[in-house]
Amino acid sequence: MARKILIIEDYPETRQMLADLMKINDFEPMEARDAIEGIEKAKSGQPDLILLDVMLPMMDGVEACRKLKSDPKTAKIPVIFVTVKQIEEGLKVGEEIGADAYIKKPFDPDELLEIVRVILEKPKVK
Numbered sequence: 227m228a229r230k231i232l233i234i235e236d237y238p239e240t241r242q243m244l245a246d247l248m249k250i251n252d253f254e255p256m257e258a259r260d261a262i263e264g265i266e267k268a269k270s271g272q273p274d275l276i277l278l279d280v281m282l283p284m285m286d287g288v289e290a291c292r293k294l295k296s297d298p299k300t301a302k303i304p305v306i307f308v309t310v311k312q313i314e315e316g317l318k319v320g321e322e323i324g325a326d327a328y329i330k331k332p333f334d335p336d337e338l339l340e341i342v343r344v345i346l347e348k349p350k351v352k
Contacts, residue, residue: 228253231255233255234258235257235277265294277308277342307329
């Protein structure tokens with residue numbers, strides 16, 4: 227069974243490109259247009275990993291990650307920030323709130339897939 231990747235991205239073209247990239251690499255993409263929808267889909271769909279934009283309407287990705295990591299239903303789902311924000315800021319914020327990785331847009335699809343695979347191969351902490 228394909229591993230589920232939740233893509234929380236407000237820009238339709240980027241969301242579609244990420245979904246297509248996941249699909250052609252044997253992952254099952256789930257999509258959300260904003261953080262609120264993404265958090266609900268994470269709870270109900272239990273993805274194996276979340277690709278999360280930082281700059282989102284209504285609630286930014288940093289706050290969304292905090293909410294995901296503080297909820298027992300979603301706390302163990304790995305999160306990768308995919309954003310145009312500065313990497314140094316992102317790494318610091320990501321470490322503070324529990325993001326597993328950070329990749330800057332525009333990104334190399336092969337690099338993103340490598341990060342996704344490495345994180346998914348890590349043993350799950352019970």
